Amino acid sequence: MVDYLHPNPLQMKKLSLTIYLLLFTFFAYTQSISDFLSVPFPTSMTASPDGKAIAWVFNDQGERNVFYAKAPDYAAKKLTDYKGDIGVDLGPLVFSPDSKTLLFVRGNSRNPSGQPANPAQLQENTDKKIFKVDLESGKSKWFAPGTSPVFSPNGENIAYLIGGSVYLKAASDTTDSVKQLFTARGSTSMLSFSPEGNYLAFMSGRTDHSFVGLWNFEKKELTYPEASLDFDAYPAWSPDGKKLAYLRIPNILNLLPFTSITEANPWSIRVLDIVTMKAEEVWKADPGRGSVMVDDLPAISERLWWTPGGSLVFPWEKNNWMQLYSINPITKELKHLTPGEGQVEWVQASFTKNELLITHNIGNIDRRQVSRLDLSTFDLELLSDPQTINWTPVRVENGLAWLESSWNQPGWPMVQTYGQSKMLAQELFPKSFPKTLSKPTPITLRAKDGFESYGQLLLPANYDPKKKYPAVIFLHGGSRRQMLLGFNYGMYYSHTYAAQQYFASQGYIAFILNYRSGIGYGMDFREEKNYGAGGASEVQDVMAAADYLAARSDVDHSKISPWGGSYGGFLTAHALSQAPEKFNVGVDIHGVHNWNNDIPVFASWYKPEKFPEMAALAFKSSPMNFVKNWKDPVLLIHGDDDRNVLFSESVELAEVLRKQGVHVEQLIFPDEVHSFLLHRNWVNAFAATFNFINKHSLAK
Numbered sequence: 001m002v003d004y005l006h007p008n009p010l011q012m013k014k015l016s017l018t019i020y021l022l023l024f025t026f027f028a029y030t031q032s033i034s035d036f037l038s039v040p041f042p043t044s045m046t047a048s049p050d051g052k053a054i055a056w057v058f059n060d061q062g063e064r065n066v067f068y069a070k071a072p073d074y075a076a077k078k079l080t081d082y083k084g085d086i087g088v089d090l091g092p093l094v095f096s097p098d099s100k101t102l103l104f105v106r107g108n109s110r111n112p113s114g115q116p117a118n119p120a121q122l123q124e125n126t127d128k129k130i131f132k133v134d135l136e137s138g139k140s141k142w143f144a145p146g147t148s149p150v151f152s153p154n155g156e157n158i159a160y161l162i163g164g165s166v167y168l169k170a171a172s173d174t175t176d177s178v179k180q181l182f183t184a185r186g187s188t189s190m191l192s193f194s195p196e197g198n199y200l201a202f203m204s205g206r207t208d209h210s211f212v213g214l215w216n217f218e219k220k221e222l223t224y225p226e227a228s229l230d231f232d233a234y235p236a237w238s239p240d241g242k243k244l245a246y247l248r249i250p251n252i253l254n255l256l257p258f259t260s261i262t263e264a265n266p267w268s269i270r271v272l273d274i275v276t277m278k279a280e281e282v283w284k285a286d287p288g289r290g291s292v293m294v295d296d297l298p299a300i301s302e303r304l305w306w307t308p309g310g311s312l313v314f315p316w317e318k319n320n321w322m323q324l325y326s327i328n329p330i331t332k333e334l335k336h337l338t339p340g341e342g343q344v345e346w347v348q349a350s351f352t353k354n355e356l357l358i359t360h361n362i363g364n365i366d367r368r369q370v371s372r373l374d375l376s377t378f379d380l381e382l383l384s385d386p387q388t389i390n391w392t393p394v395r396v397e398n399g400l401a402w403l404e405s406s407w408n409q410p411g412w413p414m415v416q417t418y419g420q421s422k423m424l425a426q427e428l429f430p431k432s433f434p435k436t437l438s439k440p441t442p443i444t445l446r447a448k449d450g451f452e453s454y455g456q457l458l459l460p461a462n463y464d465p466k467k468k469y470p471a472v473i474f475l476h477g478g479s480r481r482q483m484l485l486g487f488n489y490g491m492y493y494s495h496t497y498a499a500q501q502y503f504a505s506q507g508y509i510a511f512i513l514n515y516r517s518g519i520g521y522g523m524d525f526r527e528e529k530n531y532g533a534g535g536a537s538e539v540q541d542v543m544a545a546a547d548y549l550a551a552r553s554d555v556d557h558s559k560i561s562p563w564g565g566s567y568g569g570f571l572t573a574h575a576l577s578q579a580p581e582k583f584n585v586g587v588d589i590h591g592v593h594n595w596n597n598d599i600p601v602f603a604s605w606y607k608p609e610k611f612p613e614m615a616a617l618a619f620k621s622s623p624m625n626f627v628k629n630w631k632d633p634v635l636l637i638h639g640d641d642d643r644n645v646l647f648s649e650s651v652e653l654a655e656v657l658r659k660q661g662v663h664v665e666q667l668i669f670p671d672e673v674h675s676f677l678l679h680r681n682w683v684n685a686f687a688a689t690f691n692f693i694n695k696h697s698l699a700k
């Protein structure tokens, strides 16, 4: 018995431990989902051309602002002062060539009716606009309407896009003039000034092809030097400005989105001689593996990088992995630069012009690592800690800046100079963020068709193997996504990882599934032949996850609930309609329920009635094909300005389920888009998800 008046040292130790455990249990169970989502999310990490400064955007619970830090101390400075959770997006950031000015784009994209997103009902125009910050004074002001600004090499002019047209404005022009640089057919993108600034190269997107175009500033002349019936894209100038490299990607007729493709007419690399205006093919992919130029890997708008020695670096999926290779256009010597098991996801050039900074998962499949590729020697050097998740590195003088997360910390900007690393703006990291999370365990599953999929398991707080816990399965969207052994590099999935951590903190076994057709595990995993609208084979991986949990002695198999967004909502709907007996309830956030309704959003050519065989398989691969079996209660969550998954997908599902007596609850966000712009909508969606699943778990 503790003598509270005269406790001895041992009794003091017991007392302090008891108090600690009581406090820990109290805080663990009382911290809210908003605490788990309280860390500002960093994006648009950018370095100045002189390597002496960096800038990034913090989305601090919906309040988005630009931050700036410069050598030598890299103290963070807030450059803008936008207030509140008002649902207006911010980024990208572009430094001027002299590093004295920073451009940022603020505003929301338009929906098919031409309305810029405005979920907060602001009584102002929320179209995208370009702002200019004088980094000496810190003052920012409106510069132009539009997006995608690029400085001319001398910094005197800024080219930008409005819709698919090109505009040009003097960087010093403070008027509200808006002047088109040239008129052209098609939709223009991928603006690229030549090193001398005498040309602007661009891609002119047409329907089933695209051209690489050139604007000659001196002659005021628009040309398409080598028009083709293919997709010519990703223009890249040689350092001396005498050559322009680009990809030639043959069209793939009637390729249904969300279906597998592993080979096509091979793509190639061409080089245009700016003097003769003649182009030649310098390399072509082999037929078969690697012949498809994947359109969202690497996840950036470049595919070609020149080396100082005149070679070209490019991504190729020849060996099942999207990796970097080089070709010497003269000798045609090909080199494989990033061998190993894993994919290259982002590639970033640097002001040194002699390196590429690469974000990948080679040798660390469930995380992201950063490496440096020397463009003279092609040496590859790992720069990051293998135990953390690192992405979008940028070069600074005598060091590097990047974004880093771990299993118990969301993404945060880091800087390293002279070998010393530190968190940027550490003072802004919220004290309310939970200190004790669940460390994820990697799990491998095997579906009934033998396919191997992967996931992460979070055990509940105060885990007791003798207990039986309710369980949740989180299903990511995309499907070209990958959940990691920690907080994700994408905000959508950083938040959903946090939500799974919240479930664990509230006494759930929380499983996170990486089902086939996702990224990170190679082409064979991503392009499994019957996935998506071609058979929904990935549903078998969901069933494997459910069977894995049900077989655990610490899981109450009557309380297994799937939840997920978009493609993850699609899989939640498949789970509840194909195997209601396996699951308790589910939460379907902006899910796809009939491929034939939503695929036209991604492929305007697709009219189900014109492709009856495709449409029949697509419907067979949709939850609506199984909806008659649906019995389990479901919560439907959707924003009604969703440009990815039609709001009507949830409207139609609710009607059908209600007719057959299924319990349907709903949480609807007026004028909200797919990846919620309002932070409060994330918080409310996850709180509703937890409460819905919890009340049906406790009720049993």
Ligand SMILES: CC(=O)N[C@@H](C)C(=O)N[C@@H](C)C(=O)O
Pocket (backbone or CB within 6 Å): 476, 477, 478, 479, 481, 492, 565, 566, 567, 568, 592, 644, 645, 674
């Ligand atoms: C490409 C796309 O929009 N796919 C949707 C079905 C989807 O899953 N969207 C979000 C969640 C994503 O991660 O892409």
